[in-house]
Amino acid sequence: MIQFEAVHKRFPNGTTAVHDLTLDMPEGGVTVFVGSSGCGKTTSLRMINRMVDPTSGTIRVGGRDVLEQDAADLRRSIGYVIQQAGLFPHRTVLDNIATVPLLLGWRRRKARAAAGELLERVGLAPELGRRYPHQLSGGQQQRVGVARALAADPPVLLMDEPFGAVDPVVRTQLQDELLRLQKELSKTIVFVTHDIDEAVRLGDRIAVFRTGGHLVQCAAPQELLARPADDFVADFLGAERGLKLLSLTPLAGVPQAPAPDGGPWELVLDEARRPVHWRDRDSGAEAPARALRDGDSLLSALNESVASPAGLVVRVDADGVLTGVSSRDDIHGRAGVAHAEALAGTKGLAG
Numbered sequence: 472m473i474q475f476e477a478v479h480k481r482f483p484n485g486t487t488a489v490h491d492l493t494l495d496m497p498e499g500g501v502t503v504f505v506g507s508s509g510c511g512k513t514t515s516l517r518m519i520n521r522m523v524d525p526t527s528g529t530i531r532v533g534g535r536d537v538l539e540q541d542a543a544d545l546r547r548s549i550g551y552v553i554q555q556a557g558l559f560p561h562r563t564v565l566d567n568i569a570t571v572p573l574l575l576g577w578r579r580r581k582a583r584a585a586a587g588e589l590l591e592r593v594g595l596a597p598e599l600g601r602r603y604p605h606q607l608s609g610g611q612q613q614r615v616g617v618a619r620a621l622a623a624d625p626p627v628l629l630m631d632e633p634f635g636a637v638d639p640v641v642r643t644q645l646q647d648e649l650l651r652l653q654k655e656l657s658k659t660i661v662f663v664t665h666d667i668d669e670a671v672r673l674g675d676r677i678a679v680f681r682t683g684g685h686l687v688q689c690a691a692p693q694e695l696l697a698r699p700a701d702d703f704v705a706d707f708l709g710a711e712r713g714l715k716l717l718s719l720t721p722l723a724g725v726p727q728a729p730a731p732d733g734g735p736w737e738l739v740l741d742e743a744r745r746p747v748h749w750r751d752r753d754s755g756a757e758a759p760a761r762a763l764r765d766g767d768s769l770l771s772a773l774n775e776s777v778a779s780p781a782g783l784v785v786r787v788d789a790d791g792v793l794t795g796v797s798s799r800d801d802i803h804g805r806a807g808v809a810h811a812e813a814l815a816g817t818k819g820l821a822g
C-alpha cells in the first residue's frame with residue numbers, strides 16, 4: 472500500500488507541481504496517474520522513491536514514511552521504468568537486467584541466471600541477452616526496461632509513460648504483456664500516462680490530475696466512466712466513454728438461449744459441438760460465426776451482434792464448445808444494467 476497524505480511539492484523556482492495530494496494506492500493493484508502534460512504526474516511518482524522529496528506532507532510505502540528511509544536503499548527496493556527504457560548503452564541486455572541485483576550484492580552468476588529467466592518472462596528470446604540496447608527495437612528495449620525493474624523482485628513498480636515512445640501496435644502488445652505479468656506477480660504498480668485509453672486498459676484505479684498538481688478524481692475505471700466527477704473529467708474521458716465502459720464489462724451476465732432450429736440461418740457445429748460458421752438454409756452461403764466467451768466484453772458482443780447475419784452472438788465455454796446464443800436486445804439490456812451498477816459504485820472496486 473502506498474499512501475499520500477496532504478503532499479505538496481513546490482520547486483525552488485516557485486512552481487507548484489503537486490497540490491495537497493491525498494491518495495491511497497491499493498497493494499497488489501495498478502493505480503494509473505493520468506492527465507495532460509505538466510500536471511504533476513511525474514513529480515508525484517518520483518516522490519514515492521525519493522527522487523524528489525515533498526515540500527510538506529507524508530508518503531508511506533508499506534506503512535513506512537519514505538523520508539525515514541535511506542533514499543538509495545528505497546530506490547533499489549522499488550522498480551522504476553521510464554520512457555525510452557533508460558538502459559545503459561554499453562552494457563549487454565543481460566547485464567542491464569542484472570543491474571540492481573548486482574548493486575544489492577548478489578553473485579554475478581546468480582544475477583545473470585535470474586536475468587535470463589526474466590528475459591523469458593517478458594517475452595524475449597534468450598539470445599537477445601548478449602546484445603546491446605541499440606541492437607533492439609523500441610518495443611524490445613521497453614521489455615528489457617520492465618525486466619530490469621523486476622530483477623530484484625521489488626513489491627512496488629513505478630512506471631512513467633513506459634510505452635509512450637513505441638508505435639500503437641507494439642504499445643498494445645506491451646500493455647497485454649504487462650497485464651499478463653501482473654496476473655502472475657501482483658505487484659503494487661503506479662503507472663503514469665497521458666493516454667486515457669491506456670489508463671482504462673491497465674488501471675484498477677485511475678487518478679485524474681489537472682494542471683497545478685490537483686487530483687480531480689480517483690476511482691475504478693468503470694466508476695470513472697459511469698460517473699465523472701465534473702466536466703473536466705468528462706471531457707478528458709472523451710465522447711466515447713460509454714463505449715469504453717462497455718469494453719470493460721464482461722459478457723458473462725447476458726442471458727443465453729439455444730441456437731435457433733428454424734429461421735434462415737443455421738449454426739453449423741463440428742463433432743465436438745464447436746461453432747464453425749452460420750449457413751444460409753436456402754442458398755447454402757456461409758458467414759463467419761465469431762464465438763465469444765464469458766470474459767469477452769459487451770463491446771465486442773455488440774460488434775459481433777451487428778456483424779452476425781442472424782443478429783445473434785454465439786457463446787462458447789473455455790473449450791470453445793457451444794453454450795448458447797444471445798440476442799442484440801439482451802446485450803443492450805445488460806449494457807444498461809452495467810451502467811446503472813457502475814453508477815451505484817458496486818462494480819469493479821478492485822483492491
Ligand SMILES: Nc1ncnc2c1ncn2[C@@H]1O[C@H](COP(=O)(O)OP(=O)(O)O)[C@@H](O)[C@H]1O
Pocket residue numbers: 482483484486487488506507508509510511512513514515
Ligand atoms: N525540477 C523542477 N524544477 C522546477 N519545475 C519543475 C521541475 N520538475 C517539474 N517541474 C514543473 O512541475 C510541473 C509538473 O511537472 P511534471 O510532474 O513533470 O508533470 P507531468 O509528469 O504531469 O507532465 C510542471 O509545470 C513542470 O514544469
Ligand SMILES: [Mg+2]
Pocket residue numbers: 512513514
Ligand atoms: Mg511526466
